[in-house]
Amino acid sequence: MGKVAKHQWDFGDLFAAAQTRRVWTVSELTGQIRRLLEQQIGQVWVSGEISNLRLQSSGHIYFTLxxxxxxIACALFRSEAVARRDLLADGQKVLVLGDLTVYEPRGxxxxxxxxxxxxxxxxxxxxxxQLKRKLAAEGLFAPERKRPLPPYPRRIGLVTSPTGAAIRDVLHVAGRRxxxxxxxLAPCRVQGEGAAVExxxxxxxxxxxALAPVPERPRATGLLAEPPPRLDVILVTRGGGSLEDLWAFNEEIVARAIAASAIPVVSAVGHEIDFTISDFVADVRAATPSAAAEILTEDVFASRDFLALAPQRLTDLVRRRLQNCREAWERCWTRLHRAHPRRRVEEGWQHWDELHTRMQRALRNGWKERHTLWLHLTRRLYQARPWRQLxxxxxxxxxxxxxxxxxxxxxxxxxxxxxETQRARLILLGPEQVLARGYSVTFEEPSxxxxxxxxxxxxxxxxxxxxxxxxxxxRVEDVQPPSAAAEP
Incomplete structure (x- = not known):
């Protein structure tokens, strides 16, 4: 009896527990988790890297941080006024402000x-x-505002650091060419805070x-004192480096100064693969400082070869002119020699001899033609015999x-x-062949x-x-409709 009573008490306890426990649906549990997250955590700042960026046709953006x-999954809806949302891309490190919540359909x-x-x-x-788009919209990158460089610059202005590698490259290439x-030189810092202002x-x-008035100088006797050359070109340059190192040349103040310059500006910042805002605003962009120095000295360097070859070219021109004069004198002498009366008589005798020779040649050729014609007619007469034609x-x-x-x-x-082909096709398509494949034809009796x-x-x-x-x-026993006859 004790065991029976114990078992009865256990079943009753289980029944009471089943009546008091609460069973959650998935929607209720997900909603409770969402309310807890929104109440306990709410809006937070989160840093991370963007991946799996998806731009929907509706304008919403979904990505993973x-x-x-x-x-964590992130959703940026079209209605949110987030600046520069078009620049979001995979791999970017960002700081995101967002409301932590639960997307209930997926939990x-x-x-x-x-x-x-x-x-x-x-x-x-x-x-x-951003700055690139802004300046481009203002027309600072327009090709029509680019000015050509002077072909033979005598004096250039150099904006760079006096201790950097760029000035050594420019001086070396310019001194050689x-x-x-x-x-x-206008020395300035090219890196760090405040470099852009300098x-x-x-x-x-x-x-x-360059634009300052030139002071008057006393004139030399009989000669005009030549004024000093103006500044022809400004070269803004520095060596290579990271994006942070080159950032001074991406500042708006530098771009505005280059655009406002009355002197043509050449920008040579970094290596060949580096591009800065100053490169787009400048009149000419050079890949490296050495390349900029070569551009500025190109015409002078090419003129050195021209001047080195000038004496030889002048000698050749004089020699050619003398040769032309000698040939003209010889032509005049020949014409004078041909105009002599004895020359005319000799030419007449030569012409008479030539006519005599031509007449003899014409007689011989005429006799040969007649003989050839006679042989041809004889051959034709022989070929025209009737027995040969027959x-x-x-x-x-x-x-x-x-x-x-x-x-x-x-x-x-x-x-x-x-x-044979038509006969074979007729036999193949005839009714006997169709009946041989298992088909049959039914006729009404006696019609x-x-x-x-x-x-x-x-x-x-x-x-x-x-x-x-x-x-x-x-004999027909039963007639079935088409639907019944189709069933197995």
């Missing part, structure tokens, strides 16, 4: 993005693209120097008869083959009309059925 150990938690801040190189690249080129100030300083016609007739016999045999062969539809017969009617080998007569 991840770090080395975890990831996953996510961030609904309210604001985005770019970090690291992504922020610099973003600022670069054009030692007479004067360089006015670069812009150096450009303005060189413009003031023989030719007989040979031609035999050839035509042979060709006719061959053509008749060929046509007969073709007609026989075509007949002999072919039965084509089940509605044409009635129970008790006599039918004659023809098969491959013979025929048999049957």
């Amino acid at each position: 991840k770090d080395a150990a975890a990831q 996953q938690y996510q961030l609904v993005v309210r604001a985005v801040e770019f970090q690291g190189l992504g922020a610099l690249q973003l600022a670069f693209e 054009n030692p007479m080129l004067e360089i006015v 670069i812009a100030a150096a450009i303005r300083l060189l413009n003031e120097f 023989q030719q016609h007989r040979q031609r007739l035999e050839s035509l008869l042979a060709r006719l016999r061959e053509r008749v045999r060929h046509q007969v062969h073709l007609r026989r083959q075509r007949w 002999g009309r072919i039965v084509r539809d089940v509605g044409e017969i009635r129970p008790g009617q006599l039918l004659r059925t023809r098969v491959h080998r013979g025929a048999f007569v049957s």
Whole structure:
């Protein structure tokens, strides 16, 4: 009895527990989790790297924000006024402000993005693209505002660091290619905070120097004192480096100073693959500082070869002129020699001899032509004999008869083959072949009309059925409609 009572108490306890426990649906549990996340955490700032970026046709953007150990789904809806949303891309490091919530249909938690801040190189690249679009919209990159460089610059202004590698490259190339080129250095910092202000100030300083009035000098006796050359070109340059190192040349103040320069500006910043805002605004962009120095000294360097070859070219021109004069003198002497009376008489005798020779040649050629014509007529007369023509016609007739016999045999062969083919096709398509494959034809008795539809017969009617080998007569017991006859 004790054991029975114990078992009764256990079942009662389980029944009471089943009445007091709460069972959640998936929707209720997901909604509770969503409310807990929104109440306990709410809006947060999260940093990470963008991946799996998807831009929907509706304008909404979905991406994953991840770090080395975890990831979270993010949704940026079209209605959110987030600046520079078109610059979002995979691999960018960003700082995101969003509401932590749960997307209930899939049961996953996510961030609904309210604001985005770019970090690291992504922020610099973003600022670069923004300034580039702004200045391009203002027309600072337009090709029509680009000015050509002077072909033979005598003095250039150099905006760079006095201790960098760029100034050594420029001085080395310019000294080797054009030692007479004067360089006015406007020293400035090209990296770090405040470098952009110094670069812009150096450009303005060189413009003031170039546009300043030239003081009058006392004139030398009988000669005009030549004024000093103006500043022809401004070269803004520095060596290679990272994006942060070159950032001073991406500042708007530098771009405005280059655009406002009255002197043509050459920009040579970084290596060949580096592009800065100053490259787009400048009149000419050079890949490296050395390349900029080569561009500025190109015409002078090419002129050195021209001047080196000038003496030889002058010598050749004088020699050619003397040769032309000698040939003209010889032509005049020849014409004078031909105009002598004795020359005219000699030419007359020579002409008479030539006519005599031509007459003898004409007589010989005429006799040869007559002889050839006689031989030709004789040959034609021999070939025109009747027996020869008859023989030719007989040979031609035999050839035509042979060709006719061959053509008749060929046509007969073709007609026989075509007949055999049509006969085989007729046998293949005939009713006997169809009956041989298992088909049959049913006729009404005694009219002999072919039965084509089940509605044409009635129970008790006599039918004659023809098969491959013979025929048999049957009586209709039952008529089934087409739907019933189609069932197995």
